[in-house]
Amino acid sequence: MTTTRLINANVVDTRRGEILTDQEVRIQGGRIVEISDTPLTGEDDRTIDLKGHFLMPGLVDSHVHVTAITPNFALLETLSPFYVGAKSSELLENMLMRGFTTVRDAGGADYGLAKAVEEDSLLGPRILYAGNALSQTGGHADMRGPGQQTFEGCFCCAGLGRVCDGVSEVRRAARDEIRKGATQIKIMASGGVSSPTDRIDSTQFSIEEIDAIVEEATAANIHTMAHAYTARAINRLIPRGVRTIEHGNLMDEESCRLFLEHDAYLTPTLSTYDALAKEGVEAGMAAHLQQKVFDVLDAGGRALEMAHRHGVKMLYGSDLLGRMQRHQLNEFHLRKDVVPAAELIRSATCNAADAYGYKGDFGEVIPGARSDLLVLKDNPLDDINALTQPNEQLLMIMKAGRLYKNLL
Structure with a gap:
């Protein structure tokens, strides 16, 4: 050897x-x-x-979408998965050349893409993948517009999520993603920027549905990550056993207390709001969706300061889409005036391994x-x-x- x-x-x-x-x-x-x-x-x-x-x-980015070749998710779900996979290869290689040797995909990547990287058929960081993120009808991964009754694409091809409702459906969906090799389960637990029909301040999934998803992930010895912006959404998730909260821009002091009490992690993603505000429409995002960015843009910095002040453990996440992924390292710049260098490095290395249950394996x-x-x-x-x-x-x-x- x-x-x-x-x-x-x-x-x-x-x-x-x-x-x-x-x-x-x-x-x-x-x-x-x-x-x-x-x-x-x-x-x-x-x-x-x-x-x-x-x-x-090597660096760890805890929130990427390696198949998000465009910020237009409705378009993405109509594209050939072969085309999307081919285009993703460039995104993956660029991530590795920036120093990221592990990434946690938050919706879109699957076993095949992760295996291709593992075999060096594609150059890129090791991919820990959620498969399709779980979303309720009308939730953050439901890309049907308000006038659509059907969808011309499908939720099993090149999209980032799947729609499921009710305890039995979400349990089946979680089990299916686990069957396909998911290393974590992603819950769309609040409204978001890139989805057409939900509001950022909405909560999504019932407590019973969240409990079912977390129970299935726990049974498989993997963790759950949840997309959530508001304190109302975050504060109902952490006590249910959700391990990492993604974004968290509108969290409050009680959120910080819960993070500490339940040993949960926050993944701020300031770089994506900065990029979307500056070039989202030019990169392919619908103009009416870009306006939602400004509901959370400035709040992200305030949440970062609050989390750091309270000692909340954080992960490094970029969440960039399409050509904006070239700004992946900008997250360091956007946090450095609040978070000291040593803690920033921890967020992009050993904190990630700890959060995922891989302490000592990387980072x-x-x-x-x-x-x-x-x-x-x-x-x-x-x-x-x-x-x-x-x-x-x-x-x-x-x-x-x-x-x-x-x-x-």
């Missing part, structure tokens, strides 16, 4: 927010097997001198973890911009022990 030794590495300890100087790291079988501050003994197939640059785990440079690694020219703990300039800063990208970029 091939072994690689990295020498002269300054390792970013993501949990403690510290630098471990002058380390050696041995990699075998896609995993880190040894780390030492003294020279490692034994022969290796390959040695890479990091020359004092900064070694850290850290420790023995036993996946050898998903980045080498940066400068120290990201001193300046988070080291992570936002991949062309200038990112010297090496490794995923599962394979090099995808090496400028050393």
Whole structure:
């Protein structure tokens, strides 16, 4: 089995927010097997001198839509899944080249796309996928307009969600996504920006339906993530066992208390509102839907400040659509004036592994973890911009022990 030794590495300890100087790291079988501050003994197939640059785990984006080749979701559901898959390949490769070695897809990706990446048939980050997000009729994944009685596309092809109503239907839908390999279940639990008939301040699904979905995910030993904006939506979800709340722009102080009490995580997605406000219509979003962005745009920053002040654990999420996915690293810029660099790095590394139930599997440079690694020219703990300039800063990208970029 091939072994690689990295020498002269300054390792970013993501949990403690510290630098471990002058380390050696041995990699075998896609995993880190040894780390030492003294020279490692034994022969290796390959040695890479990091020359004092900064070694850290690959980044994790906890809210992506790798099949969202357009922000027009109604159009997306009419497109050939073969076409969408082909177009997604470019989005995936660009994510990897930005330093993201794992992404959690929040609706759209499936077993086939994840397997193609795992086999290196497609270049991209490892995909943890929800399959189709679960939505009630008229909910955030129901893309029928108010005058439509039927839909020309289907909810099983290239779309991001599926419609289900009632306890028995949602239970069956959750079980079906689990059968298809979902690593988490996504609940559309409030109104949203890109859906045509719901209001952002609505709650979606009954308590009984939410309980059924969470129960099925828990039985399968996977977690649930829920799209929710308002405090009213969030505060009914967290006590039900939902692990991560996506967006959360209109949360309140009680929401923060519940996050802490139930050990739940918040995934702010400021970058998508910034991008949609600036170029959403130009990128393909309907103008009347873009106006909904302004209902939550400024509130996102206030929610971020509130969550940080209360010590709510957060994840890094971008939620960008179509060509706007090029702004994936902008989330660091939008949070950096509120959240210190060490905590920002945790949100994009070890916090994600903890939230998903994969502690120690990725997000850290420790023995036993996946050898998903980045080498940066400068120290990201001193300046988070080291992570936002991949062309200038990112010297090496490794995923599962394979090099995808090496400028050393």
